[in-house]
Amino acid sequence: xxxxxxxxxxxxTVEIREEQRIALAAIAxxxxxxxxxxxxxEAIDAYLSSTTGDDLxxxxxxxxxxxxxxxxxxxxxxxxxxxxxxxDS
Numbered sequence: 001x002x003x004x005x006x007x008x009x010x011x012x013t014v015e016i017r018e019e020q021r022i023a024l025a026a027i028a029x030x031x032x033x034x035x036x037x038x039x040x041x042e043a044i045d046a047y048l049s050s051t052t053g054d055d056l057x058x059x060x061x062x063x064x065x066x067x068x069x070x071x072x073x074x075x076x077x078x079x080x081x082x083x084x085x086x087x088d089s
Contacts, residue, residue: 014040 016024024036033039048056066074 009037 024039027039028034028036031039
């Protein structure tokens with residue numbers, strides 16, 4: 001029987017500067033890590049723990065506050081914005 005993971009993680013893309021990537025890779029190598037996901041998770045945890053409870057609670061109450069039509073419209077607007085987003089390439 002397969003073991004259940006203690007943490008269900010979500011993959012995402014985050015844009016960082018080259019010097020940040022180099023620093024993260026160096027720290028990860030020093031710790032014997034293959035990548036720097038664990039370091040990013042630690043940084044997010046530290047940031048969230050420094051956010052006051054009221055601020056975080058207010059933000060979390062917004063989760064799921066859009067109806068299906070509103071969510072679809074928002075996703076379309078985001079897709080339109082990304083399609084015209086300038087790229088470096």
